[in-house]
Amino acid sequence: METLKRFISIFMSAVSNCSLYSKEHAFVDELSRKALSILGELYKEADSLEIMILEDDLIANKMAVRDIGIQGLNLIKRLKRKGISRIDFLKGITLSELKQLVADISTTEKGAKPHQHIKVGVVDIRIGRFEIDKDFDIDSLSNFTSEQVEKVKREYNSISPFKKLKIAGLEEIVVQFSLMVKKEINILKLLCPARSYSENDYTHATNVSVLTMFQAQTIGVREEFLRDIGIAALLHDTGKLLIPGGGGFLKRQDSSEAEENEETEIHPLYGAQYLAKINGLTRLAPIVAFEHHLRYDGRGYPKLKGGNIKQHICSQMTAISDYFDNLRSRKPYKGALEIKEALSLMKTKDEGLFNPFLIDNFIRSIHLALSG
Ligand SMILES: [Fe+2]
Numbered sequence: 249m250e251t252l253k254r255f256i257s258i259f260m261s262a263v264s265n266c267s268l269y270s271k272e273h274a275f276v277d278e279l280s281r282k283a284l285s286i287l288g289e290l291y292k293e294a295d296s297l298e299i300m301i302l303e304d305d306l307i308a309n310k311m312a313v314r315d316i317g318i319q320g321l322n323l324i325k326r327l328k329r330k331g332i333s334r335i336d337f338l339k340g341i342t343l344s345e346l347k348q349l350v351a352d353i354s355t356t357e358k359g360a361k362p363h364q365h366i367k368v369g370v371v372d373i374r375i376g377r378f379e380i381d382k383d384f385d386i387d388s389l390s391n392f393t394s395e396q397v398e399k400v401k402r403e404y405n406s407i408s409p410f411k412k413l414k415i416a417g418l419e420e421i422v423v424q425f426s427l428m429v430k431k432e433i434n435i436l437k438l439l440c441p442a443r444s445y446s447e448n449d450y451t452h453a454t455n456v457s458v459l460t461m462f463q464a465q466t467i468g469v470r471e472e473f474l475r476d477i478g479i480a481a482l483l484h485d486t487g488k489l490l491i492p493g494g495g496g497f498l499k500r501q502d503s504s505e506a507e508e509n510e511e512t513e514i515h516p517l518y519g520a521q522y523l524a525k526i527n528g529l530t531r532l533a534p535i536v537a538f539e540h541h542l543r544y545d546g547r548g549y550p551k552l553k554g555g556n557i558k559q560h561i562c563s564q565m566t567a568i569s570d571y572f573d574n575l576r577s578r579k580p581y582k583g584a585l586e587i588k589e590a591l592s593l594m595k596t597k598d599e600g601l602f603n604p605f606l607i608d609n610f611i612r613s614i615h616l617a618l619s620g
């Protein structure tokens with residue numbers, strides 16, 4: 249992250265100098281060369297640098313960048329003004345391509361020129377209607393969802409503090425759902441209604457995974473990341489299964505809200521510790537497990553020593569899906585809300601709970617699905 253922040257700082261200095269002087273000025277040349285060499289360092293870790301602006305957040309290679317400093321804020325401001333919300337710097341970028349981008353960003357005109365190694369665009373917020381794929385047999389969808397929930401149940405039952413999770417089974421489930429999400433099948437048809445308390449854990453995990461992939465798709469996250477996001481969301485409550493004495497609802501059908509709250513306070517930590525040790529699992533999984541009960545304003549739990557942290561965008565989306573599915577499911581101490589009731593309750597929740605951009609997008613997208 250530090251290298252990335254250095255890149256942003258030097259790149260924006262080049263942009264400021266270009267506004268003051270010209271693209272050909274020695275300062276601009278020197279700063280662009282420096283920025284290019286820092287990009288070279290970044291390419292040792294990934295083949296491209298993708299910068300995305302989501303509301304007031306800067307996301308680099310799908311990670312929210314915290315404490316971006318004055319230059320980072322300047323970059324967000326300039327890109328917003330130019331109507332750009334995404335830039336991909338691909339490996340092989342040349343000095344002249346980078347200098348052209350610097351020159352483009354330094355002006356107030358809309359957009360910037362794309363180049364062979366620079367892709368510039370917007371994060372697509374879909375607001376159209378959901379179209380059902382003509383080739384897809386809708387009647388088989390409920391069977392499809394129940395089959396996936398059965399698979400989730402099998403995988404969930406294999407989770408224990410003494411056994412490492414097998415990732416292949418989870419990937420298979422998420423790939424199946426991500427294909428459906430990509431086909432823009434109406435999201436509500438993919439959600440599984442909670443049938444009994446004993447199956448709450450599995451249906452909840454499945455629904456949260458599907459809803460989070462759906463959100464990611466509606467904000468234009470690239471397809472290849474949907475799978476990692478789906479897996480992370482599917483495993484968000486893993487910690488509940490690791491609570492000594494057996495967590496989850498299986499043995500807790502008469503639990504009260506207070507008892508559930510106690511369990512809730514500790515499960516993010518248990519889940520993150522367990523998932524962090526699994527080889528080959530996306531790094532998003534322990535992050536989301538740890539952060540999904542944090543709030544957008546940094547409060548919530550687990551309580552953190554040394555101040556609040558900002559939730560990762562994937563945790564922000566999972567928190568929304570989680571909240572929605574909890575409102576919609578029956579628990580020993582509360583009934584289930586209808587979709588519209590759940591949405592209007594989430595809309596009036598206090599400001600710091602959810603990322604305002606993401607919650608607006610979620611409410612709008614589910615309403616569209618309802619009318620679809
Ligand atoms: Fe949770």
Ligand SMILES: [Fe+2]
Nearest residue numbers: 452484485570
């Ligand atoms: Fe949950």
